[in-house]
Amino acid sequence: MFRWVEHTAELELEIEAPSEAAVFEEALIAFAELAGDGGGYPVTHELELEAEESSMLLVEWLSELVYLSEAEQFMPARIASLELADGRLRATVEGHRGEPKHLVKGVTLHRLALRQDDTAGWHARVVLDV
Amino acid sequence: MSELVEISEVQWEIPATARPDMRVPARVFADRELLAAIEGDGSLEQIQNVATLPGVVEVALAMPDVHQGYGFPVGGVAAMELPDGVVSPGGVGYDINCGVRLLALPLAEAELGRRREALVHEISREVPAGAGKTKRGTHRTADLDVLLRDGPRGFGRTEDVERTESGGSLPGADAAAVSERARERGASQLGTMGSGNHFVELQRVVRLFDQRAAEAYGLRDDQVTVLIHSGSRGLGHQVCTDYVKQMDAAMRRHGIELPDRQLACAPASSPEGRAYLAAMAAAANFAWANRQAIADAVRAAVARVLGNESAEGTRQVYDVAHNVAKVERYDGRELLVHRKGATRAFPAGSAEIPEPYREVGQPVFIPGSMGTASFVLAGEPGSIALAFGSTCHGAGRRLSRTAARKQIAGAELRRELEGRGIVVRSPSTKGLAEEAPVAYKDVDRVVDIVERAGLSRRVAQLTPIGVIKG
Numbered sequence: 001m002f003r004w005v006e007h008t009a010e011l012e013l014e015i016e017a018p019s020e021a022a023v024f025e026e027a028l029i030a031f032a033e034l035a036g037d038g039g040g041y042p043v044t045h046e047l048e049l050e051a052e053e054s055s056m057l058l059v060e061w062l063s064e065l066v067y068l069s070e071a072e073q074f075m076p077a078r079i080a081s082l083e084l085a086d087g088r089l090r091a092t093v094e095g096h097r098g099e100p101k102h103l104v105k106g107v108t109l110h111r112l113a114l115r116q117d118d119t120a121g122w123h124a125r126v127v128l129d130v
Numbered sequence: 131m132s133e134l135v136e137i138s139e140v141q142w143e144i145p146a147t148a149r150p151d152m153r154v155p156a157r158v159f160a161d162r163e164l165l166a167a168i169e170g171d172g173s174l175e176q177i178q179n180v181a182t183l184p185g186v187v188e189v190a191l192a193m194p195d196v197h198q199g200y201g202f203p204v205g206g207v208a209a210m211e212l213p214d215g216v217v218s219p220g221g222v223g224y225d226i227n228c229g230v231r232l233l234a235l236p237l238a239e240a241e242l243g244r245r246r247e248a249l250v251h252e253i254s255r256e257v258p259a260g261a262g263k264t265k266r267g268t269h270r271t272a273d274l275d276v277l278l279r280d281g282p283r284g285f286g287r288t289e290d291v292e293r294t295e296s297g298g299s300l301p302g303a304d305a306a307a308v309s310e311r312a313r314e315r316g317a318s319q320l321g322t323m324g325s326g327n328h329f330v331e332l333q334r335v336v337r338l339f340d341q342r343a344a345e346a347y348g349l350r351d352d353q354v355t356v357l358i359h360s361g362s363r364g365l366g367h368q369v370c371t372d373y374v375k376q377m378d379a380a381m382r383r384h385g386i387e388l389p390d391r392q393l394a395c396a397p398a399s400s401p402e403g404r405a406y407l408a409a410m411a412a413a414a415n416f417a418w419a420n421r422q423a424i425a426d427a428v429r430a431a432v433a434r435v436l437g438n439e440s441a442e443g444t445r446q447v448y449d450v451a452h453n454v455a456k457v458e459r460y461d462g463r464e465l466l467v468h469r470k471g472a473t474r475a476f477p478a479g480s481a482e483i484p485e486p487y488r489e490v491g492q493p494v495f496i497p498g499s500m501g502t503a504s505f506v507l508a509g510e511p512g513s514i515a516l517a518f519g520s521t522c523h524g525a526g527r528r529l530s531r532t533a534a535r536k537q538i539a540g541a542e543l544r545r546e547l548e549g550r551g552i553v554v555r556s557p558s559t560k561g562l563a564e565e566a567p568v569a570y571k572d573v574d575r576v577v578d579i580v581e582r583a584g585l586s587r588r589v590a591q592l593t594p595i596g597v598i599k600g
Contacts, residue, residue: 110200110392
């Protein structure tokens with residue numbers, strides 16, 4: 001699950017999930033909430049991303065969605081497949097072309113975190129400039 | 131905060147000894163009331179973080195409109211000694227060269243009369259507003275390289291370009307340093323406003339504080355003006371994204387440790403630093419071209435509603451950047467001044483100011499929140515002595531967007547503004563509520579503080595008569 005935390009000028013996204021892959025799924029659902037409903041024809045994107053650490057991979061993931069929403073008016077809806085291993089992510093994301101409502105300027109590294117806790121749950125925090 | 135030392139009624143300092151990692155003190159321009167509000171968010175910690183950056187000189191500054199951001203606070207100023215002081219993309223922000231341009235129409239509000247609503251409507255048709263909006267018929271991709279290199283110089287009126295900070299074109303811009311992704315995000319957005327706090331506002335001059343400066347700026351009582359607030363759109367956002375990532379990866383190599391990862395930086399003389407500065411300059415030039423295209427669109431709307439003579443007579447007063455890093459000289463030293471949510475405010479006599487304004491100081495525009503007053507200021511010598519040639523940039527946010535929406539509904543705000551005779555055009559009622567006046571600090575107080583601190587002085591007060599929002 002995810003929640004938005006109040007900030008004066010930015011949006012902070014907090015995620016709790018049972019697995020690392022589920023963190024990425026929740027991040028997409030949160031981003032889709034920002035982009036809004038409605039839309040046109042269906043679109044699928046195959047994404048391959050890599051980063052030296054998992055928190056940066058989360059930044060890459062959201063940054064990719066930011067780019068696709070602005071450059072291609074892509075409104076993500078769901079993940080058809082997601083593989084996560086050794087700092088690499090491969091995913092098939094389904095959605096549609098539309099008019100994203102709430103565009104994100106950038107995915108910041110401010111207070112960035114992605115970690116597993118003692119109870120084997122995963123926590124992530126990322127601040128978006130909106 | 132116990133570390134705060136009162137320097138004057140409007141200046142407070144956190145000594146460099148407050149934290150072991152601070153290289154210089156942090157200073158805030160505020161009175162007691164604003165300081166109490168500033169202490170309520172994380173901006174004081176953030177300005178102390180800025181004071182840890184390698185190469186930072188003298189003092190890290192927070193303007194009275196400061197509020198919490200990411201990395202730098204919004205309203206932060208810091209200067210790094212060149213060649214080896216750092217450049218931080220987060221110290222400029224995602225919206226590179228977000229800024230404000232003021233146009234003065236050749237007529238008074240009384241002469242505009244009942245054509246006001248038609249003019250606001252025409253401007254809203256000419257200037258696409260809202261998230262990710264594009265504009266048909268904008269410059270071809272091949273032309274983008276020219277815009278990135280020259281800004282508005284190739285297509286803007288000569289007198290507009292001359293009345294733009296840095297002549298609308300930062301030196302050292304290199305289109306090759308701008309990624310393909312940045313180009314894709316921004317190419318079709320030239321001449322668009324964007325969302326968030328960006329706007330085009332039709333206003334009238336309600337008060338003149340400094341007759342001589344107002345005369346130099348070509349402003350008179352009751353005159354109709356247009357204030358344009360926009361930036362480098364998706365192109366600048368992507369440039370920041372690209373280079374924060376590059377610098378984050380390079381920091382270990384440069385032996386830099388920071389209290390906040392979003393302050394990611396590299397020596398300005400390093401390959402990463404040079405590449406960012408070249409890309410940032412290109413994005414800044416794109417932003418000036420964007421505001422030029424919006425100004426041209428406003429003139430087209432003026433021509434349709436008021437005639438060609440009025441469009442021809444619509445002069446640009448000036449255009450200022452409030453998110454940028456610039457090379458400037460202070461006391462014989464070459465410094466890289468980061469202004470994130472702060473405006474250059476050079477005093478009279480500066481060779482950087484257009485000749486017609488040189489005896490009165492550089493114009494600065496301080497937009498209030500939607501529906502409230504905006505101010506035209508002039509740079510004062512105190513800006514050089516105390517703030518690396520800088521002053522504030524706006525009212526400064528006080529509430530989060532959600533909190534603003536809880537205080538007032540967009541439809542209610544629209545009715546309230548229209549009840550005060552302000553024509554409103556906005557594709558997003560929600561966006562309107564997020565930018566409600568209640569979400570911002572009192573702009574009069576912010577301006578009062580920069581005037582008392584000697585950073586800039588009031589020249590004119592403008593009040594909105596039409597608002598077009600993203």
